[in-house]
Amino acid sequence: MQRTADAAHRGLGSRLENVRQQLQSCGAVMAELVEPQSRPLVSGALAKISQLTVRVAVVGQIKSGKSTFINAFVRHPRLLPTAVTPWTTAVTNLHFAQAPPPDGAVRFSFMNTGEWRELAKGSRFPDLAEGGAPGFEPRDLQLEVNALAERARQKLGPEFEQLIGRAHLFNALHPGLLEQYICSGEFSGSDSYGRYADITRSADLYLSGGPFAFPTTVIDTPGINDPTLVRDEITRRSLGAAEAYIIVLTARQPLSDQDVALLRFMRGLNKDRVIVLVNRIDELSDPPEQLPQVLRFVNDRLAAEFPGARIPVVHGSAWWATQALTFEPSAVAKTLTRPSAAHLFRRGFLQQGDADPRALADPATQARVMQALYAMSGMPALYEAFDSLINTTGTAFSMGMVARGFADMSRACEQAAEAELKILLADRARGRTRNGNPNGTGSSDSPAIHSRERELILSVSANIEASAKMIEEIFSRVIGEEQAHLRTSLLNIVDTYAARERKIVTDSLARGASATTWTHEGIEVRRALSDAFRAGFEEASQRMLAYHAHLIPELFKLLQTVVPAPDIPVPQLKSLSIPVPASIPLSRMLVLDLDRSRWQAFWKRASSADQAGAKIEALIRSEFAGVADELATSAGRTFHDFASTTIGWALGACRNIQLALQRRLDRLLQEEGHPENTPSRVDERISAQAQRLKDTEALTAHLELLAREIEGIFKPGDQP
Ligand SMILES: Nc1nc2c(ncn2[C@@H]2O[C@H](COP(=O)(O)OP(=O)(O)OP(=O)(O)O)[C@@H](O)[C@H]2O)c(=O)[nH]1
Ligand SMILES: [Mg+2]
Numbered sequence: 215m216q217r218t219a220d221a222a223h224r225g226l227g228s229r230l231e232n233v234r235q236q237l238q239s240c241g242a243v244m245a246e247l248v249e250p251q252s253r254p255l256v257s258g259a260l261a262k263i264s265q266l267t268v269r270v271a272v273v274g275q276i277k278s279g280k281s282t283f284i285n286a287f288v289r290h291p292r293l294l295p296t297a298v299t300p301w302t303t304a305v306t307n308l309h310f311a312q313a314p315p316p317d318g319a320v321r322f323s324f325m326n327t328g329e330w331r332e333l334a335k336g337s338r339f340p341d342l343a344e345g346g347a348p349g350f351e352p353r354d355l356q357l358e359v360n361a362l363a364e365r366a367r368q369k370l371g372p373e374f375e376q377l378i379g380r381a382h383l384f385n386a387l388h389p390g391l392l393e394q395y396i397c398s399g400e401f402s403g404s405d406s407y408g409r410y411a412d413i414t415r416s417a418d419l420y421l422s423g424g425p426f427a428f429p430t431t432v433i434d435t436p437g438i439n440d441p442t443l444v445r446d447e448i449t450r451r452s453l454g455a456a457e458a459y460i461i462v463l464t465a466r467q468p469l470s471d472q473d474v475a476l477l478r479f480m481r482g483l484n485k486d487r488v489i490v491l492v493n494r495i496d497e498l499s500d501p502p503e504q505l506p507q508v509l510r511f512v513n514d515r516l517a518a519e520f521p522g523a524r525i526p527v528v529h530g531s532a533w534w535a536t537q538a539l540t541f542e543p544s545a546v547a548k549t550l551t552r553p554s555a556a557h558l559f560r561r562g563f564l565q566q567g568d569a570d571p572r573a574l575a576d577p578a579t580q581a582r583v584m585q586a587l588y589a590m591s592g593m594p595a596l597y598e599a600f601d602s603l604i605n606t607t608g609t610a611f612s613m614g615m616v617a618r619g620f621a622d623m624s625r626a627c628e629q630a631a632e633a634e635l636k637i638l639l640a641d642r643a644r645g646r647t648r649n650g651n652p653n654g655t656g657s658s659d660s661p662a663i664h665s666r667e668r669e670l671i672l673s674v675s676a677n678i679e680a681s682a683k684m685i686e687e688i689f690s691r692v693i694g695e696e697q698a699h700l701r702t703s704l705l706n707i708v709d710t711y712a713a714r715e716r717k718i719v720t721d722s723l724a725r726g727a728s729a730t731t732w733t734h735e736g737i738e739v740r741r742a743l744s745d746a747f748r749a750g751f752e753e754a755s756q757r758m759l760a761y762h763a764h765l766i767p768e769l770f771k772l773l774q775t776v777v778p779a780p781d782i783p784v785p786q787l788k789s790l791s792i793p794v795p796a797s798i799p800l801s802r803m804l805v806l807d808l809d810r811s812r813w814q815a816f817w818k819r820a821s822s823a824d825q826a827g828a829k830i831e832a833l834i835r836s837e838f839a840g841v842a843d844e845l846a847t848s849a850g851r852t853f854h855d856f857a858s859t860t861i862g863w864a865l866g867a868c869r870n871i872q873l874a875l876q877r878r879l880d881r882l883l884q885e886e887g888h889p890e891n892t893p894s895r896v897d898e899r900i901s902a903q904a905q906r907l908k909d910t911e912a913l914t915a916h917l918e919l920l921a922r923e924i925e926g927i928f929k930p931g932d933q934p
Contacts, residue, residue: 222593222594222597222601225425225426226425226604227427227428227430227601228428230428230605230609230610231427231428233617233920233923233924233927234613236916237260237263237920238263238264240916240917240920241260241263241620243909243913244620244624244627244913247624247627247906247910248623249869249870249873249874249877251869251873252869252870255862255863255866256620256623259619262612262616263613266609266612267429267431268430268431268607269431270431270456270458271453271455271459271460272432272433272459273460273461274437274463274493275437275464276437277437277464278437278494279296279494280302280434280435281302282532283460283535284308284432284434285536286539287596288432289423289539293308293421294392294396295392295393295397301437302396302397303398303412303436304396304414304416304436305433305435305436306396306416306417307432307433308431308432308434309418309430310421310422310432311427311428311429311430312420312431314420318383319385319386319419319421320386320419321381321382321383321384321419322382322383322410322417323414323415323416323417323418324379324381324382324410324414325413325414326378365412366413370409374413378413392417393408394407394408394410395409395410395411396411396414396417397411398411398412425597433452433456435452435453454796457487457608457796458488458600459489460489460491460600461490462493463491463512465492465494465495465504465508465529468508468512469511487603487607489526489599491529492509492512495508495529495531495592496533496555499553501553501557505557508529512527526599526603528595528599530592530593531591532591533549534587534588535587535588535593537549543574543580544571546583547569547571549587550568550569550583551569558586558587558590563586564583565582568582568583605927606928607793610927610928611793614925614928617920619859619863619866620917620920620921621914621917621918621920622864622867623863623866623870624910624914625914627870627910628907628910628913629777630874631903633777633871633875634878635904637878638896638903641660641896642896644663660882661883661886664882664883665883668876668879668880671875671879674775675868675869678773678872681772682769682861682865685766685768686858686861688761689861690854690857692757693758693853694850696757696850697847697853698846699750699754700751701845703746704746704747707743707746708739708743708835708842711838712832715831716828716831717827719823719826719827719830720824720826720827723822724823739838740800743800743838743841743842747794747845751792751849752794754853755792755794758792758853759792762857766860766864770864773871776875792852792853792856797848799840799841799845799848800841
């Protein structure tokens with residue numbers, strides 16, 4: 215396309231990619247400057263950033279146009295199968311700007327028996343069977359899984375047993391291949407279509423091209439309201455692996471009941487990493503009238519569901535985008551006679567006569583129509599939104615941490631180089647005064663001085679190690695406290711809610727109402743948990759950062775007793791914040807979410823109003839206690855990662871200085887009195903050391919600039 219959006223033109227995530235490449239080249243330089251013992255720290259960080267990828271999941275109800283949209287989004291318009299009947303059954307990961315594994319660029323992984331059993335249990339069903347909420351035995355999922363296994367067995371015959379738990383690998387895609395693995399439904403095509411669909415868990419495709427500058431994985435998911443519970447569960451599970459989400463809605467039924475359910479389901483995901491696409495606007499019969507209404511409705515609904523969040527809402531048509539990318543004059547001519555195409559004329563993208571099939575043979579008209587369809591497809595706006603979204607992800611944050619770590623280490627190298635130079639200069643000066651020799655190379659008291667300095671350094675370094683250990687312990691204690699605190703406040707919310715629901719059930723049954731009318735509206739408690747989690751996490755993260763700002767400089771102060779160690783800049787608490795992990799556990803399906811028909815057995819077993827109320831309270835508690843636990847654990851994990859990385863770098867930087875000095879003094883001690891230690895040799899060393907100092911100064915300046923730049927790029931998202 216000629217008129218691509220700026221973001222796509224540069225390549226999505228190009229700023230991040232640029233920073234990454236600079237970090238890689240700085241890291242390579244630094245690996246040569248640091249002490250050998252510090253190299254693993256640098257190479258570990260380099261390996262880490264070379265593996266960073268952004269993962270975005272595309273979700274929506276069945277047939278909203280997810281696969282069609284993805285094809286246009288990744289600029290492979292015929293990649294994923296899309297059609298009216300066959301539906302996507304497996305999670306499909308499209309990897310861009312990433313090297314394929316050696317065993318094949320296309321991989322279909324089959325479920326294994328364990329996974330099947332897992333799926334059948336659902337999320338927390340086993341706990342329930344073990345007494346969490348007696349009397350509730352949701353067998354539906356199990357029955358479904360059994361039926362699925364039976365169908366697959368019949369379809370595949372003896373092959374079935376061989377395939378379970380394994381994978382099929384290919385070097386490249388060929389036509390019809392995906393249809394065999396990731397689609398199901400009524401096909402008019404080949405018999406092999408859908409052959410492996412029942413047992414395929416996921417597909418991984420490594421692709422070239424695409425609009426991505428930064429390694430990105432786009433995840434196509436089965437529709438969220440797939441008629442089978444199993445597919446629903448597969449989709450929910452796949453979401454945990456993503457850090458950004460595109461929700462595809464249908465313009466003609468914007469936020470239908472299913473969409474509202476989907477939004478509630480998305481509630482647990484980080485709201486600032488979501489883009490909403492109102493797709494299929496080409497199906498509106500009167501866009502000028504209907505489009506503003508649809509968008510207002512969607513925005514209002516989003517504001518109600520995600521108060522305070524700014525979720526970008528993009529509208530468009532994946533179909534228009536596909537037509538622009540594949541341009542077939544006869545199909546385009548048909549499109550342009552539809553009422554929705556009048557929209558393109560009204561917006562000034564097209565001229566009268568452009569819809570005429572004969573005019574469409576003219577290259578100038580073709581180019582204009584292509585541009586019009588593409589511009590109105592929503593794709594440029596979506597690219598812009600996606601390009602900013604990438605910058606709020608954990609990937610951007612991880613890169614910022616590496617940049618800061620590198621900058622600290624580089625400053626440490628600089629200080630070490632400066633201190634080493636001072637040792638050499640002092641040594642030469644001592645020699646000169648003592649011997650009256652202008653080219654003196656040390657004196658008889660030099661060894662004593664060097665030994666003393668060396669001892670001092672060793673004792674300081676022992677202190678540094680001990681302090682680092684202490685700092686680790688403090689962080690560990692603080693993280694433990696924060697995690698427990700977060701867990702308690704989440705459990706309090708669950709308790710309050712469970713007690714309230716108990717009262718509602720008991721009261722209404724006592725008044726003679728039928729128990730079967732009770733339905734769980736878990737939205738409110740999920741929202742309360744999500745808000746409390748976010749607020750609690752942010753509060754805890756401020757405490758972590760305050761400790762960080764206070765404790766890390768202590769390490770360097772210790773070092774300052776022997777050398778002018780660097781002052782590590784204290785992070786600005788306002789500008790730095792640890793990104794809140796996605797609250798995936800909140801999106802998990804719980805027994806409470808099952809529909810009314812599946813609750814019959816539960817109510818049958820309750821003999822009195824009080825008993826029914828008590829059971830509901832126990833059920834809510836047991837279901838949500840696990841969610842609260844998981845949320846608190848994920849917060850703890852994020853803090854541990856943060857603490858170990860920052861302590862690791864600070865300690866690494868200190869060690870590097872201390873090792874460099876130790877090495878220099880050892881060498882001087884070793885060479886005392888050696889004949890090859892001539893004045894010219896000493897001068898040579900001094901000038902080599904001065905050069906080293908210059909190099910590290912330049913590297914530090916570059917890295918500090920980079921760390922500041924990435925801090926400017928990384929926006930942890932809108933604060934509520
Ligand atoms: N008119 C119109 N049709 C569309 C649009 N996007 C997708 N479709 C059509 O809708 C049908 C379903 O599209 P898919 O992309 O397979 O939808 P999906 O959401 O991936 O469906 P599942 O994987 O089954 O959940 C196909 O026939 C598409 O051609 C659109 O913007 N406008
Ligand atoms: Mg699909």
